[in-house]
Amino acid sequence: MTLLLQQYPTKSAASSDALFAKIVNDLANDGYSIQANALPLGLTDILHTHVVNLPQYKFNLARVGRESNQQLNAQIRNDKTLWIYGDSPAGQEWLKWTQALQLYLNRHLLMGLFSFESHFSHYAKGNYYKKHVDAFKGQANRVLSLVTYLNPQWQDTQGGELVIYNQPGNPEGIKVLPKYGTLVLFLSEEFEHEVKPAQRDRYSIAGWFRVNTSTREQVDPPL
Numbered sequence: 187m188t189l190l191l192q193q194y195p196t197k198s199a200a201s202s203d204a205l206f207a208k209i210v211n212d213l214a215n216d217g218y219s220i221q222a223n224a225l226p227l228g229l230t231d232i233l234h235t236h237v238v239n240l241p242q243y244k245f246n247l248a249r250v251g252r253e254s255n256q257q258l259n260a261q262i263r264n265d266k267t268l269w270i271y272g273d274s275p276a277g278q279e280w281l282k283w284t285q286a287l288q289l290y291l292n293r294h295l296l297m298g299l300f301s302f303e304s305h306f307s308h309y310a311k312g313n314y315y316k317k318h319v320d321a322f323k324g325q326a327n328r329v330l331s332l333v334t335y336l337n338p339q340w341q342d343t344q345g346g347e348l349v350i351y352n353q354p355g356n357p358e359g360i361k362v363l364p365k366y367g368t369l370v371l372f373l374s375e376e377f378e379h380e381v382k383p384a385q386r387d388r389y390s391i392a393g394w395f396r397v398n399t400s401t402r403e404q405v406d407p408p409l
């Protein structure tokens with residue numbers, strides 16, 4: 187008999203299982219999950235080193251939807267972004283980890299997550315992203331939003347909070363400081379949220395798990 191060693195779960199994926207289980211529980215109960223010190227430290231470190239060493243010119247002014255009017259855009263958000271592909275060791279490690287998360291979510295919540303896209307964001311001092319949703323009901327195929335933060339020693343007084351408006355009865359929303367290794371997930375269509383201006387450079391990764399809405403006429407996500 188030949189025994190094939192399974193690729194999954196790997197040791198590192200297995201060590202995230204306790205975290206993934208908490209996320210599944212939160213998502214099922216509340217539709218969002220906020221986890222401090224969630225990312226494996228080695229992964230946070232490699233991503234942080236990578237992002238702070240990227241040359242500024244590689245980042246692009248973020249766009250809002252299909253809007254091409256840059257002035258209007260800048261009133262809504264003025265961070266800069268850079269899409270993450272597997273063309274760097276940091277990018278590869280990140281995509282491996284989010285892949286393990288995607289698999290876990292599909293197994294335990296049957297979400298049918300089909301693909302994942304993500305970008306680094308750099309909010310320079312004073313930058314913001316006004317209140318928005320990441321996907322519109324019935325339109326988009328972004329179903330689950332993910333954000334993680336790459337800012338060592340973030341102080342409570344330095345602003346830059348993500349505010350999640352979780353229910354009408356709580357107009358203040360839930361504030362999340364962009365601390366090193368904190369991970370946030372929420373259902374993309376359900377929660378308005380915003381990024382408050384920060385007192386210092388703020389680095390993060392924003393990502394979205396998508397379902398496949400391909401039809402015979404249209405391949406989506408685009409190849």
Ligand SMILES: O=C(O)CCC(=O)C(=O)O
Nearest residue numbers: 315320333348381390392
């Ligand atoms: O950086 C954050 O805290 C959230 C970013 C965000 O909402 C987005 O990029 O859509």
Ligand SMILES: [Fe+2]
Nearest residue numbers: 318319320379
């Ligand atoms: Fe967002």
